[in-house]
Amino acid sequence: MSTELGKAFARAKARGEGALVAYAMAGDPDLARSVDVFAAMVEGGADVLEIGVAFSDPIADGPVIQAASERALKAGATLRRVLDEVVPEVRRRCPETPLVIMTYVNVVMAMGEARYAKLARERGISGTILPDLPPEESAALRAAFDAEGVDLIPLCAPTTPPARAEGIAKDARGFVYCVSVAGVTGMRAELPPNLSDRLDLVRRAASVPVVAGFGISTGEQAKALVAHADGVVVGSALVRAAHSDGPQAAKQLCADIKRGLKR
Amino acid sequence: MTTDTAAGRFGRYGGRYVPETLVPALMELEAAYAVAQRDAAFGEEVARVLREYVGRPTTLTPAHRLTKSWGGAQVWLKREDLAHTGAHKINNTVGQVLLAQRMGKKRIIAETGAGQHGVATATACALFGLPCEVFMGALDVERQALNVFRMRALGAVVRPVESGSRTLKDAMNEAMRVWVSQVEDTYYVIGSAAGPHPYPTIVRDFQAIIGKEIRAQTQAAIGRLPDAIIACVGGGSNAIGALHPFIPDTSVRLVGVEAAGHGLQSGQHGASLTLGTEGVLHGSRSLVLQDENGQIQEAHSISAGLDYPGVGPELAHLAKTGRMEVRTATDDDALTAFYEVARTEGILPALETSHAFAAARSLARDMGKGQHLVINCSGRGDKDVATISARGVPPATGVKS
Numbered sequence: 001m002s003t004e005l006g007k008a009f010a011r012a013k014a015r016g017e018g019a020l021v022a023y024a025m026a027g028d029p030d031l032a033r034s035v036d037v038f039a040a041m042v043e044g045g046a047d048v049l050e051i052g053v054a055f056s057d058p059i060a061d062g063p064v065i066q067a068a069s070e071r072a073l074k075a076g077a078t079l080r081r082v083l084d085e086v087v088p089e090v091r092r093r094c095p096e097t098p099l100v101i102m103t104y105v106n107v108v109m110a111m112g113e114a115r116y117a118k119l120a121r122e123r124g125i126s127g128t129i130l131p132d133l134p135p136e137e138s139a140a141l142r143a144a145f146d147a148e149g150v151d152l153i154p155l156c157a158p159t160t161p162p163a164r165a166e167g168i169a170k171d172a173r174g175f176v177y178c179v180s181v182a183g184v185t186g187m188r189a190e191l192p193p194n195l196s197d198r199l200d201l202v203r204r205a206a207s208v209p210v211v212a213g214f215g216i217s218t219g220e221q222a223k224a225l226v227a228h229a230d231g232v233v234v235g236s237a238l239v240r241a242a243h244s245d246g247p248q249a250a251k252q253l254c255a256d257i258k259r260g261l262k263r
Numbered sequence: 264m265t266t267d268t269a270a271g272r273f274g275r276y277g278g279r280y281v282p283e284t285l286v287p288a289l290m291e292l293e294a295a296y297a298v299a300q301r302d303a304a305f306g307e308e309v310a311r312v313l314r315e316y317v318g319r320p321t322t323l324t325p326a327h328r329l330t331k332s333w334g335g336a337q338v339w340l341k342r343e344d345l346a347h348t349g350a351h352k353i354n355n356t357v358g359q360v361l362l363a364q365r366m367g368k369k370r371i372i373a374e375t376g377a378g379q380h381g382v383a384t385a386t387a388c389a390l391f392g393l394p395c396e397v398f399m400g401a402l403d404v405e406r407q408a409l410n411v412f413r414m415r416a417l418g419a420v421v422r423p424v425e426s427g428s429r430t431l432k433d434a435m436n437e438a439m440r441v442w443v444s445q446v447e448d449t450y451y452v453i454g455s456a457a458g459p460h461p462y463p464t465i466v467r468d469f470q471a472i473i474g475k476e477i478r479a480q481t482q483a484a485i486g487r488l489p490d491a492i493i494a495c496v497g498g499g500s501n502a503i504g505a506l507h508p509f510i511p512d513t514s515v516r517l518v519g520v521e522a523a524g525h526g527l528q529s530g531q532h533g534a535s536l537t538l539g540t541e542g543v544l545h546g547s548r549s550l551v552l553q554d555e556n557g558q559i560q561e562a563h564s565i566s567a568g569l570d571y572p573g574v575g576p577e578l579a580h581l582a583k584t585g586r587m588e589v590r591t592a593t594d595d596d597a598l599t600a601f602y603e604v605a606r607t608e609g610i611l612p613a614l615e616t617s618h619a620f621a622a623a624r625s626l627a628r629d630m631g632k633g634q635h636l637v638i639n640c641s642g643r644g645d646k647d648v649a650t651i652s653a654r655g656v657p658p659a660t661g662v663k664s
Contacts, residue, residue, distance in 0.1 A: 055557070055558065056427065056558040056559045057427070057432065057433075057436050057544065057545075057559050058436075059281075059282070059436050059439045059440060059443075059545075060282045060440075060443070061440075062440070066426060070426075073558065078556040078558075079556060079557070080556065104543075105280055105543050106542045106543040106544065106551075106553070106557045106559070107556065107557040107558075108557070109541070109542060109543060109557060110542065110553065110555065110556055110557025111556075111557070131282050131283075132280045132281055132282060132543065132546075133280060134279065134280075134281065134282075134283050134286045136278075136279060136286075137278050137279060137280055154283075155282070155283045156283060157282070157283040157284035157286075157287075158284070159283075159284050159285075159286075159287045159288065159446060159447075160283055160284075160286070160287060161287060164287070168283075179282075179283065179284060181444075182284050182443060182444055182445075182446060182447075183284075183440075183443055183444035184440045184443055184444065
């Protein structure tokens with residue numbers, strides 16, 4: 001596991017907090033201004049940044065991130081440009097914060113798995129989340145990532161049977177991304193009642209941190225989960241805040257959620 | 264013989280590239296389908312519905328006047344346009360909706376491009392009494408008004424999809440998103456030979472009835488197998504159905520015809536086998552139209568059913584290994600062929616099917632007399648009359664002697 005990710009979770013834990021993994025879309029509204037959003041989220045307390053790289057056909061994403069993807073693609077965001085223009089600048093402004101790329105497998109395949117892993121590591125990327133790459137299809141890609149020390153962060157779903165969930169957790173790199181609701185990304189008023197049981201099960205099996213994501217948008221929701229997870233991922237709510245009210249709104253929301261994450 | 268090299272893999276292509284939430288459902292489907300395949304009663308039920316309701320076997324029509332006009336191989340038409348609902352799509356939806364019922368699923372969702380798969384799914388749902396929702400690109404909703412009405416008449420809900428290029432690929436994205444959120448009780452009927460494993464296999468198996476009938480019918484008519492079979496390829500369901508049973512018969516040329524749209528050089532086409540590169544779209548690794556950054560490009564074809572930037576993984580494998588020859592036809596070629604077939608054989612082919620006819624002419628001439636060519640007449644053209652008539656109708660003297 002990348003030491004940066006481990007350290008970030010450990011720092012949050014030492015402060016008596018769950019970690020906030022904050023997502024925004026690189027290139028929304030444009031490449032330069034998305035850097036401001038990432039930096040603002042760190043000011044608001046984000047412990048890990050998840051940098052979204054747009055894909056034309058985002059099947060795991062709800063309307064908010066779909067719209068952000070379209071804006072980013074119009075603004076010229078590509079994996080190469082994000083790695084060359086966004087990541088180094090975020091790294092410079094937030095040197096302590098580990099960075100994770102979230103995109104779809106075709107985007108990485110188009111660059112070449114090994115080439116991506118090498119470039120990502122050079123630019124300071126700790127891990128990568130590919131929501132359309134289940135374990136059965138990931139062997140070759142993960143070997144290429146392991147060779148460069150980039151964590152392929154696995155997802156576990158509410159529909160994943162317990163034994164499979166334990167397998168995913170045991171084998172995980174970086175952290176385990178527990179998808180909280182059966183569905184696409186986006187805010188939900190309520191999270192499923194059995195989510196805490198699922199998080200407990202995955203946490204028992206995992207040797208890396210476990211985070212809950214999809215549907216989480218408030219400090220209240222984060223508070224309810226913090227006993228069962230090492231952190232939460234917040235995406236659509238931050239993307240929406242940054243899009244409608246700018247980086248300061250995303251910073252504010254991060255701070256609200258961080259308050260909820262205090263143990 | 265099969266081209267499957269591992270579960271769900273066709274050479275380099277295929278697989279299951281989907282969100283983890285869907286993986287258990289796809290495993291459940293794979294297991295349920297394996298059990299159904301071993302159950303003789305299921306096979307008989309599908310066969311009975313195809314016989315009593317769909318009207319199978321569809322006929323193999325000798326195209327005498329087209330043969331004479333082209334002056335080459337003897338041309339035969341596999342008349343999928345005569346199947347109930349007017350296209351081959353019903354072969355697969357009957358099978359999958361019966362499978363869904365067997366699995367205890369309560370509702371059906373589907374995506375559609377030209378609307379033929381949507382109509383065929385709505386039809387099977389009406390027949391077996393299941394609620395049906397069809398996702399359709401908003402652009403396709405506009406250009407396939409007849410099929411939109413048919414689906415609604417059959418009791419289905421049509422959901423226009425406004426994202427992306429507002430065509431088949433976006434409808435499929437949306438259907439997958441909706442499926443993710445309702446996966447416990449919902450069955451997703453994919454109509455194309457694409458999608459994550461096990462769909463390409465399931466669709467192929469249900470559509471292979473076309474090729475099996477061609478085999479029996481040519482044996483009966485000419486005492487041997489045909490020399491070539493040609494079919495249009497969008498996602499590829501009619502092509503894989505017609506061609507798959509002949510893969511081991513190396514004497515039979517297998518030919519797929521892709522949409523060249525405004526021309527292969529125009530950048531506006533649906534020729535993923537010809538110009539696509541390896542990528543992942545809608546759950547499988549195949550050949551896709553994409554830019555150098557891995558963004559999927561919008562396809563273009565006058566026919567909504569071929570307006571798709573991907574292609575089924577088994578077809579990609581057949582094309583890359585050379586077992587299937589790939590040709591292309593432009594929008595204009597297809598329109599010309601539409602009128603030619605209408606006026607020579609008294610058949611209005613679907614615009615998708617018209618692409619197969621457009622490429623068949625030169626193939627028949629190259630093959631020469633004494634050879635036998637089967638064209639898979641995948642669907643009827645009634646759904647396309649608005650698109651075609653908007654371009655004007657050629658004068659009535661166009662009939663060739």
